[in-house]
Amino acid sequence: MQRYLVSRLIQSIAILFGVLVLVFFMVRVTGDPATIMMPREASPESIEAFRHKMGFDRPVIVQFWDFLTHAVVGDFGNSLHFKIPALPLILERLPATVQLAAGGMLLALVVAIPLGLVGGSTPGSVWDGIGRLIGLLGQSIPNFWLALVLIFFFAVRLRLLPSFGRDELRSMILPCFVLGLPTMGSLVRLTRSAVLEIRGEDYVRTAYSKGLRPNLIYVRHILRNAAIPLVSVIGVQFGYMLGGSIYIETIFSWPGMGQMIEQAIGWRDYPLVQAIAFLTSVIVVVLNLFTDMAYALIDPRIRYGR
């Protein structure tokens, strides 16, 4: 178990190093980072001055070393738009994004797990039908479009819910629903198929044949085993929500990191974009690491193996 965790930790650090390399070279992929970051109408002289100021005229390897040593301690340079360090700007936006993702995840869990459990136990029933429909819709509805449709009906027509901002609890409802729906769909599908599969296992049949009460079998054998794949997917999906809320934050004017990256791209503020991309990756990678640790804790095959 310890060896497994240590190897996962080393792997995570390697991945984050890879992300730094990627983020560094992405703004250089067209050959000249200065023209990407300067306004389109900038004069050649001002671009030249900017290039020198940012140090883009130094050898790439020197720039990379500089970038690396600063990034490791959380220094991504100043945001070009705000003229202050990028990191505190992002940290200021982080709570809003986490709040949105947490709300979306909560909504997804509350709806998906019961539906999946019922659907898996009674395939073909009405509840199973509803669960499968949610599974399909969550997979197919474009969330940026769903957001517009919901705004149109609930904010413009019915005037029930606010269409933007983060002022009150009610303003969380629409964005959380839109962000949570794809996860809801995949969790319903996963829970359903896990229950269906486990119901047919030998140990469940044995439990029945030795006369164990059905309720007890459900809790002790089916639920416990269905929880194993769920834990890993929930962790991964949460990371996906944190990095995938760009459309939703943009449409609902939700003041999180997703909205900021969209704005930063509009301002050509690439140091800020780089910082957001790296920080989000750190969060996602750490989340995946924790998920794997939780997975190892609840699954004896990993706990005792390796």
Added chain:
Amino acid sequence: MGDRPVTNTPASANQISVSGTGLRVDEARRGWRHQLVYIGRLLWRDKSGVIGLVLFLTLVFSAVFAPWISPHDPLSQHLSESKLPPAWTEGGDWKYPLGTDNLGRDLLSRIIYGSRVSLTVGLVGVVIACGLGMLIGLVSGYAGGRVDAAISGFVNLILALPYLLFVVFIASILGRSLINVIMIFGITDSPIFARTTRGEVLRLREAGYVESAMAIGAGGWKILFDHILPNLIGPLITVATFTMSAMIFYEAGLGFLGLSVPPSVPSWGNMLSSGRKYLTTAPWIAGFPGLAIMFASLGMNLLGDWLRDVLDPRLRRVKK
């Protein structure tokens, strides 16, 4: 499979139906034409698969025949007839069945032409991603050892990233063009194919028939073409269908953020993006392209679900 007659099997065994399908085993074993009939029957039994196929064929049809089936030029503006509602609502005109946008362009024609962008990105993107991924996966699975560890590490790196964020990032740097969008999806989605290929190669290398082939002295290339590649087709086609659905979806998303094809090109994402401003006064401008994205995505997903069941015989029995 193939045409080889099954001689040493008792006749009764041939009469056993492939469970759940009502088809006899011997039907499934005859030549490719029978295979097609067999697949057609399996498809007919799964109604959601039929819906998926119909939606997909509609998409292909509208993309291929766009100039002949669209009622108007998707680019011609009629400012006096701007923001006309759909024909069946008050103030609508059957001249423009789905209404017009803020510049008086016919929405139906723009949606039909928009399918060309979606389908091109989806198809070409998947071909690139699949080709690239398969190559990487084959090298990784065959080489093993350090090469495999390095490649798998890189693949895991890409798969661990917040996908959307990096796609948006790179698209904003490269600029708006069809080629750029295709290349972005082709490259960023190849790790999924690489992982699938590698997994299959590792599984197949251990398979009894591959071992037997090696034992009777078949060469590496022969094993690759006779045993590995044919067995890869099934899983890869399934992954390709889902990936294509995702590409159509994300292309529209990039268009929505103004990062996909140039604004002059009619695409579903661009239409959504410009329609968003008129959400309160003319909701149909953003509404219809969104429906188009949804049905295209739904079709590919249903098709993918069905293909997964049909191409993987182990799953066929699980289906009710």
